[in-house]
Amino acid sequence: MGATSVSWQDRGRCRDLDPDLFFPPVEAESTEQRHAREGAAKAVCASCPVQQECLSWALSNRERLGVWGGLTERERQLLTANRRRATRVMAAG
Numbered sequence: 001m002g003a004t005s006v007s008w009q010d011r012g013r014c015r016d017l018d019p020d021l022f023f024p025p026v027e028a029e030s031t032e033q034r035h036a037r038e039g040a041a042k043a044v045c046a047s048c049p050v051q052q053e054c055l056s057w058a059l060s061n062r063e064r065l066g067v068w069g070g071l072t073e074r075e076r077q078l079l080t081a082n083r084r085r086a087t088r089v090m091a092a093g
């Protein structure tokens with residue numbers, strides 16, 4: 001996945017799978033189709049030995065599309081927003 005190969009990606013369970021499972025199609029997909037696709041991708045991620053590295057990389061690089069580290073783009077956005085909120089609360093004391 002991604003333009004630049006990094007070592008953890010060589011150990012990802014998705015390495016030899018169709019990327020279409022992890023990324024939305026160019027054409028629209030129904031909510032039902034998206035849930036099915038994302039669920040299948042997440043099932044692969046759930047047993048991936050580099051899930052944490054993958055998620056960290058996606059968050060650091062602000063990957064906008066696809067399932068990375070077991071989280072969808074929307075879930076990563078929520079995680080980032082929650083982390084920012086927690087940081088602000090802690091900074092405020």
Ligand code: SF4
Nearest residue numbers: 012014045048054069
């Ligand atoms: S966590 Fe998922 S997307 Fe990331 S390398 Fe593993 S299987 Fe691929």
